[in-house]
Amino acid sequence: MAHHGAEGRMPLLLLILNKPPPVLIQGHGRQSLSDAIITGLPQVISQADAVAPWKEKIDETVAWVTWHQIADAVRGRLEVTNPADVSVAASIRRLVDSITSSIAWHDEVRKKPAETNE
Numbered sequence: 541m542a543h544h545g546a547e548g549r550m551p552l553l554l555l556i557l558n559k560p561p562p563v564l565i566q567g568h569g570r571q572s573l574s575d576a577i578i579t580g581l582p583q584v585i586s587q588a589d590a591v592a593p594w595k596e597k598i599d600e601t602v603a604w605v606t607w608h609q610i611a612d613a614v615r616g617r618l619e620v621t622n623p624a625d626v627s628v629a630a631s632i633r634r635l636v637d638s639i640t641s642s643i644a645w646h647d648e649v650r651k652k653p654a655e656t657n658e
Contacts, residue, residue, distance in 0.1 A: 551597075555604040558650065574598045611643045 562570040568579055577598055581591045618636045623629045
């Protein structure tokens with residue numbers, strides 16, 4: 541399987557998830573990432589015999605992280621970052637606040653039950 545323009549680089553599919561796997565796949569229940577990808581491969585690869593090489597690559601090309609891990613990492617870096625320039629420090633603080641508050645806001649929205657128009 542050729543990766544055009546890769547020139548020796550490894551492909552990566554990075555999935556950002558609400559919570560760690562298994563993931564919920566509509567009509568298939570909770571599945572490992574590998575099983576979830578395999579379930580969908582025939583729908584995106586036109587030739588049935590072309591699915592096998594992709595299956596072999598899943599474990600070495602797919603990675604995942606949760607939104608909360610990203611927020612924790614961003615907050616953690618802020619604690620050890622100490623730029624001398626006050627303006628740079630304020631800008632970094634605003635970015636960290638924006639990232640972490642956005643993640644928290646989306647998490648709250650996701651947890652709210654869907655409103656119905658009755």
